[in-house]
Amino acid sequence: MIRLLYSSQAKPDTHSDLLEDILLTSRKNNAALNITGVLVHGGGMFMQVLEGPEAVVLRLYVKILDDKRHTDSRIIHITPTSTRLFPNWTMGVIEAEPLTFEEVANLRAHRVESVEGDAFTALMHKFNGLLVKAE
Template sequence: MLLYVSSTPVLMDEETLVDILETSRRNNARRDITGMLLYVEGNFMQVIEGPKNAILTLKETIANDPRHSGLIEILSTPVGERIFGNWSMGFRRAGWTDLDVNGMTRFLERPEPVADNDPSALRILKEFACSMR
């Protein structure tokens, strides 16, 4: 599993986000990748699950995508069972007020790498996933 944050050079409109989501879902299904993508006012937080080589290839693709800048890896760890296994890519567009998840408000403003046992960023995505069902 890979959990990262990145920023966009310009704010993305709905059409651009839908295009990213549709392309991601199509590609991820072929690569056995699942996950969750959160977009908040020019910032992405994403968890990617799947085979290690597929994750590493996707990470490189994202890092070289001009729509992303400043990719910061928050968590990279093997997992026994997928958290987002039913989704080729869950998605949520949110505002800062939506991020008040267990005291994690504004996490995306100043993300910092965390230890493997600190589930803060992953908890945010899990909360959003649960609220979407």
């Protein structure tokens, strides 16, 4: 398995219907693909964690890259893994505070290979905390 975190710029006209649409499609497809993760939206940006079988995750990411509802996608973190951080979420959603995105901007400012494991882990803990609260 791999885990991939990317961020992207949402198109300026992104509204809740559009987010709902992305989530419905994601939950349907991801369940069939054995993919779990979380989609974070806020401050004009998206962030998404995708975890699952390597080829499946990469294929989905390439598909998502082509989606006109966002631009300027960059991989922030990618790693092989044997565990899921979001095992119960075919796609969790978080409407994030701009503050969360500051942390991500910090990660994004680094090259992928230099992102510290600790910084990534802290952010993932934060996502999990936000998901539990959203339940």
